Amino acid sequence: MNKTFNLLFFIKKNKIRTNGTAPIYLRITIDGKAADIAAKRYIDPQKWDVKAHKAVGNSQEAKTLNIYLKTLEQQVYDSHYQMLKEEDFVTSESLKSKLLGTDISTRMLIPIFQDHNDKVEALVGQDFAPGTLERYKTSLKHTQEFIIWKYKTSDIDITKIDHAFIMDYDFWLRSVRKCANNTAVKYIKNFKKIIRLCMANGWLSKDPFLGYKAKLKAIERPYLTKEEIQTIYEKEFASDRLNQVRDIFLFSCYTGLAYIDVKKLSKSHVNLGIDGDKWIFTHRQKTDTSTRVPLLPLAQELILKYEDHPECVNSNVLFPVLSNQKMNSYLKEIVNRVDISHRKTYIRHDCYIVQWCSNRKCKQNARSYQYKNHSALCEDLG
Incomplete structure (x- = not known):
């Protein structure tokens, strides 16, 4: 609902015609914003009452003009009332468009x-x-x-x-x-x-979200334990697709890299670090930051396992990663087959790196991932 709505007639002296008359305009002001409409009538500036906003005198010409202006004013009031019934909120421009028959096109x-x-x-x-x-x-x-x-x-x-x-x-x-x-x-x-x-874009003048409040709730998700990871590692499946998904998932656990980051890895991302061991130098997509990850022996083992895989050779990637949807679907199948009680999806792999790593690289990992109490959780897997 609009707070203020005002109308006034005035003449534009800067548009006086050769016969000495000036055009009359109607100014519509709604909530402080104005729009002018030509009344399509002209008058001698000397015969215009600036304070009363109408023609001066009792001549038939003045009476006729004032009646016309009053009628136009009433049309504006009627249109404004009708628009409020339909739209609840009206602007000076939308009312002007309504009066001129050039209504702003509906935006769906x-x-x-x-x-x-x-x-x-x-x-x-x-x-x-x-x-x-x-x-x-x-x-x-x-x-x-x-x-x-x-x-x-x-x-x-x-x-x-x-x-x-x-x-x-x-x-x-x-x-x-x-x-x-x-x-x-x-x-x-x-x-x-x-x-x-x-x-x-100015298509809405009132925010419908005012007064709406909803907050995300913190959710505690269970971590994979060392024993559960070991169970998955030792399990051999008859299906090659399940073995492949298991290996890629394990690589994520050993490195802390997200699905999309593993999917983009190529041989060029593997280089020697300052300690002389192999590290992954890559760019995290979610945080848009560069990261360095030490390669544990088991992670290197998995890279070697797939270095001659046709898809890895042809696409120059470290692993033949499936779509995220398929990875999650197959992971659920793997979880069911190894009898891990709580449900896990691919996105939870990154929590596991908090719980274990190689003691030999503990300090580097702690600095890379900034995990709290990291040294108290790590175990020697070498």
Whole structure:
């Protein structure tokens, strides 16, 4: 709802015509922002009452002009009232467009969201990671499903997005989609970026997220123990794909590198460190920082195992890494076969490096990863 709304008529003396008359304009001011509309009438500046904002005198000409201006003023009031009923919030420019018949074209949410995702996709590998694009795609899909569920339509005018929309979307994610708290908060956060984009472009004048509060909850995830890692290491599977996934997972455990960082590793990333041993020199994608990782004997063993693998040779990578989705799927299968009670996915491998490493490299590891109490946890695996 608008806080202030004012109208006044005035003449523009800098546009006086050759016959000495000046054009009359109507100024619409809403919440401090003004827009001028030509009244399509002219008057001698000497016959205009600046304070009363109307023609001076009781002549028929003055009466006719003032009646016309009063009628135009009433049209503005009527249009403003109608727009408030439909939109809840009106700007001076939108009201002006309404009066002139050049209403601002309706902007729908889904095309705006899709355009954002298209731009993210074009910048994947430069400013965005592939995973970021997938998250926005999923967020768009959820948004479309919510709109259909709530409004029985495939899209919605962005000016219709209010606080109630956000609260209902949050409820839908948690109830219909059965998302956990953190998952729901992340989807809402992705949607909030689209709203910020609309506001930055001036398409929305009010932030629907005002008053909305949701926080991520800290989640304690179980670490793999040394015994569990050893069980996975010793287990041989009849399927080559499971053995391959197991080896890549173990390499992640021995180095603390994330899935995407292992996937990008090539022989050029392996070099001698200042201690004369082999290290991995790479760039972490998630943090966009360079990192150095000492190669434990078991990690080197795995690299040698795959150095002649066709995919490694042809693509110049250290390991034939599958997609993240397949890796997680096969890891669950591995976990079930080795009877590890608590569920683990690929992304938990990086916790294991906190619990054990080679004593010989303990100090270097502690400096590289900045883990607390690292020296108290390490064991000699040499």
